[in-house]
Amino acid sequence: MSDAPRLRHQVCFALYSASKAATAVYRPVLDEMGLTYPQYLVMLVLWENDPRSVRELGAELGLDSGTLSPLLKRLEALGLVERRRSSEDERRVDVVLTDAGTKLSERAGDVPRRLADAAGLTPAEIGQLHATLGKLTAALQKSL
Structure with missing residues (x-):
């Protein structure tokens, strides 16, 4: 069992968890809209x-x-x-x-700021995350 993949080490689970958390932060703001x-x-x-x-x-x-x-x-x-x-x-x-x-x-102008505030990330960190996720998405789509 020591060679078995661990959930906490899986990029797919990190992406899934982050997506769920981001959507949960958006929910009350979007409910207002x-x-x-x-x-x-x-x-x-x-x-x-x-x-x-x-x-x-x-x-x-x-x-x-x-x-x-x-x-x-x-x-x-x-x-x-x-x-x-x-x-x-x-x-x-x-x-x-x-x-x-x-x-x-x-x-809707306030929505991105509320996510950034909740995440505790600087604008530069948000920009880097966005760039990395875009690169990941493009590479994965190309591999299909």
């Missing part, structure tokens, strides 16, 4: 570049249409986005922020 974490991710993409096609959103977030469609339906019911057929290609559905969706971005 009326969003779930996956909905927040969709809104982040739209705040960066609006409108986006459903296909583009799925590709950027790594979500399939079976996961993304219900998310968009709930965001639409909240009055934050609208789905519209593209006038250029009616096979394409664009997701567009409503005025309420755009305005919500003002309240």
Whole structure:
């Protein structure tokens, strides 16, 4: 048994634990905004570049249409986005922020700072962590 892998030494478990903890820190902030974490991710993409096609959103977030469609339906019911057929290609559905969706971005500005404060990391440490995780993600995706 001494050669058996140990949970505490597994990078996958460290990533899993950190992700769960980060999501837990986000939860009360996002609850105040009326969003779930996956909905927040969709809104982040739209705040960066609006409108986006459903296909583009799925590709950027790594979500399939079976996961993304219900998310968009709930965001639409909240009055934050609208789905519209593209006038250029009616096979394409664009997701567009409503005025309420755009305005919500003002309240979201505090979210990253609250995570950094909870983590006790400096902006430089957060930047380095982000860079390392990006490098890890790219390498793992390339290996598939």
